[in-house]
Amino acid sequence: xxxxxxxxxxxxxxxxxxxxxxxxxxxxxxxxxxxxxxxxxxxxxxxxxxxxxxxxxxxxxxxxxxxxxxxxxxxxxxxxxxxxxxxxxxxxxxxxxxxxxxxxxxxxxxxxxxxxxxxxxxxxxxxxxxxxxxxxxxxxxxxxxxxxxxxxxxxxxxxxxxxxxxxxxxxxxxxxxxxxxxxxxxxxxxxxxxxxxxxxxxxxxxxxxxxxxxxxxxxxxxxxxxxxxxxxxxxxxxxxxxxxxxxxxxxxxxxxxxxxxxxxxxxxxxxxxxxxxxxxxxxxxxxxxxxxxxxxxxxxxxxxxxxxxxxxxxxxxxxxxxxxxxxxxxxxxxxxxxxxxxxxxxxxxxxxxxxxxxxxxxxxxxxxxxxxxxxxxxxxxxxxxxxxxxxxxxxxxxxxxxxxxxxxxxxxxxxxxxxxxxxxxxxxxxxxxxxxxxxxxxxxxxxxxxxxxxxxxxxxxxxxxxxxxxxxxxxxxxxxxxxxxxxxx
Numbered sequence: 001x002x003x004x005x006x007x008x009x010x011x012x013x014x015x016x017x018x019x020x021x022x023x024x025x026x027x028x029x030x031x032x033x034x035x036x037x038x039x040x041x042x043x044x045x046x047x048x049x050x051x052x053x054x055x056x057x058x059x060x061x062x063x064x065x066x067x068x069x070x071x072x073x074x075x076x077x078x079x080x081x082x083x084x085x086x087x088x089x090x091x092x093x094x095x096x097x098x099x100x101x102x103x104x105x106x107x108x109x110x111x112x113x114x115x116x117x118x119x120x121x122x123x124x125x126x127x128x129x130x131x132x133x134x135x136x137x138x139x140x141x142x143x144x145x146x147x148x149x150x151x152x153x154x155x156x157x158x159x160x161x162x163x164x165x166x167x168x169x170x171x172x173x174x175x176x177x178x179x180x181x182x183x184x185x186x187x188x189x190x191x192x193x194x195x196x197x198x199x200x201x202x203x204x205x206x207x208x209x210x211x212x213x214x215x216x217x218x219x220x221x222x223x224x225x226x227x228x229x230x231x232x233x234x235x236x237x238x239x240x241x242x243x244x245x246x247x248x249x250x251x252x253x254x255x256x257x258x259x260x261x262x263x264x265x266x267x268x269x270x271x272x273x274x275x276x277x278x279x280x281x282x283x284x285x286x287x288x289x290x291x292x293x294x295x296x297x298x299x300x301x302x303x304x305x306x307x308x309x310x311x312x313x314x315x316x317x318x319x320x321x322x323x324x325x326x327x328x329x330x331x332x333x334x335x336x337x338x339x340x341x342x343x344x345x346x347x348x349x350x351x352x353x354x355x356x357x358x359x360x361x362x363x364x365x366x367x368x369x370x371x372x373x374x375x376x377x378x379x380x381x382x383x384x385x386x387x388x389x390x391x392x393x394x395x396x397x398x399x400x401x402x403x404x405x406x407x408x409x410x411x412x413x414x415x416x417x418x419x420x421x422x423x424x425x426x427x428x429x430x431x432x433x434x435x436x437x438x439x440x441x442x443x444x445x446x447x448x449x450x451x452x453x454x455x456x457x458x459x460x461x462x463x464x465x466x467x468x469x470x471x472x473x474x475x476x477x478x479x480x481x482x483x484x485x486x487x488x489x
Contacts, residue, residue, distance in 0.1 A: 001135070002154035003128060003166035006107070011038045011068050015156060016104030017061075018070035019095055021112065022047060024054035024080045031109030031158070032075065038067025043075060055079060056087050057094035070107060074098055078113065085405050088118055092127050096134035099152060106152045111159030122403075124162035125169035129479065131155060132173020138184045138472065171299035172482050176475035179285070179292030183464060183473025187264035187281040192230075192238040192312035195261055195287055199240045199310065202291070207298040208308075213239040215313075223351040225330040229344045230313035232268055232321025237313035239352060240287075242294050244306040254305040255488055256362035257481060258352055260345045260369035261287030261312030268315045268341030269323050276466060283345070285463035285473060286368040287312055292478040297485065304488050307360050311352040315344045327426045331355060332448055337426035345371045346444045347430060353448040364393060364453040366484070367445065368477065369460075374437030375411070376461035383409035384462045384477055387442035388455035397455055397484055406480035408457065412436075417443050 010018055010031035020032035026047045028036055036043040042065055046052055052060040056079035065073050076095055079087060091113065099106045108127065114120040135151055157166065182190055182198065196212045203210035215237040219227045223239075230237025240261075243254065262283040266272060272280065287310040294308045322328070326338045331351040338347070349367055356362060375385040386408040388394050394410060401408045420432030420440050428447065432440030442456045462476045 001131060001152065001170065003163070003170060004154060004156050005161055005163055006156045006158050008158065010034050010107070010109040010158065013069060013107045013156065013158065014105070015070040015107035016102050016152070017072040017074050017099055018068065018107045018109060019074045019076060019099070020109050021076050021078050022052065022054045023078045026054060029109070029112040031112070035065060035068050035073060039065045042066070043073070046075065052077060057090040059094050059098040061098060072102070082115055083113055083118060085118065088113060088123065089126060089130070089405055092123070092130040093133070096127070096130040100131070100134040101150045102152055103150050104152065105154045105156050107156045107158060109158045120160050121162050121165035124157055124165040127155070127157070128166050128169025129173045129176065132170070132177055136177045136180055138181070140181070141186060141189070168300060171296045172479050174299065175292035175296030175478045175482060178295050179288040179475040179478050180473040182288040182291060183282050183285045190281070190284065191235045191263050192261065192314070193236065195263065195284065195291070195310060195312050196238045196240050198291055199242050202242065202294060202298065207244065208294065209243040211241040218351070221331065222329065223331040223355070224328040225336055225347040226311060226313070226351040228322040228326065228328040228338065229268070229315055229347050232318045233314035233316040235263070235314045239355065240310040240312065242308040244294065244297055244308070246297070246301060246303050247305045248303065250305070252305050253361055253363035254307040255485060256307040256309060256356050256360065256365045257290050257293060258309040258311070258349065258356065258365060258367040259286035259288070259290035260284070260349055260367070260371065261310045262315055262345060262348070263312060265315045265342070265344065266317055268321050268344060269317050270340045270342040271317050272342060279464065279466050282464040282473060283370050284312065285370050285459060288473065289368050289459070289476070289478050289481060292475060293481040293485070296478065296482045300486070302486050302489050304485060306485060307356060307362055309352055309356055311348040313348055315341070330448070334428065334447065335426040337423040337429045339429050340431045343431045343441070345369050346441055349445055350448040353445065357450050357452055362452060365449065366397070366455045366457060366481070368457045368481070370463050371458045372438045372441050372460055375458035378411070378438060379409055379461055381461050381465065383407045385438055385458035386410045386455060387413045387439070387458070389413055389446070390453040390455065393453050393455045396487060397480070400480050400484035400487060404479040404483050406477045408480070412439055413442055413446065
């Protein structure tokens, strides 16, 4: 997609479609009023006839209008009140959806939507993300169509110079699409090896340094927690490290993002119910979000150092898989009693935390994982769970979430919960019982952070939508992570 800025008027711009707005009282935007005047009141007549009420996100696509150079006019409702973040994003999503199957240029005369709190630059950035979401289609394992689908070739923003904002939004949209695609791929294609190949491909142009550690290497170095999960599958596990050097000081401590990449999770010996088990291909969405974020960073080239890590394996119930009651030794030397093999994400992540801290001394760590059904039960599909004892990091992540509307909700991480992980036979158990499951999982990970500023994002409820036509990866929290890292410059 080509994004550009134009100073042409809404009536003069050559486009496949010109987009203008109307509120619920029937008030046209300035650009819409110009079109209405040129067409002898045609737009107001549509409102009077009840063709559009002006409700938030309502659209009316009109054919060629007299006095207007564009081939079509899209009239979009903005509701009763001044737009807030959620309603503005609803309007932008409606615009992108309504025009996503049109060829040619889409001209957007919507700078009037800017407010004191929602800048024109923010609107432009979010517009590019909205178009990226509207244009994403999963086709990889479907029969190929001979005809290319209709879609816009370019978007023209009528207003201020927001080229940088459009470019930033396009980079984020590309990262989101990448994360979605990885999540949606079937698990017989998207294996740990496949994820490693994607990371190596990202590094092919020299913007990243990628290192892949295989299961055998990890076993030799003592990553027993990781190996306890990976050994149950014929697919070899991988630990993937992607280093981005953007800071002037290449030796400056990197900001580390770590993604859980269980490319299929049967639960292991503690096997899951069969219903909806196909959705366990999405248990690698933390890894997908890290890859999507790194892809966006390569495009944006911020002046920071970033370490993107992925710890990837399949969790399978083979004869050589771990059993409930096994005790394993993690890379840190701490021993873990495995009470439930379906609590495998924390086992692969803890060794990655130790490896990243020991070898790269990161300035901060954010891990991202589809970790617990308990978090999904608590927060549903709206908020990702945020756990941290670092108030600065909590504030930074919350600020990024507010900006992107990629929502998080902070959940408790008090010391009292740590006792639930006590074990009679090891330094800790890998589960903490039936209560506070999301918190005890975070408590487990916190034991491997060695004083480094650290936060955990549990995306079990937000990384994908289950069942029905909406089923698929959401690409969250790529937009949050990119904004968080850009703010670190």
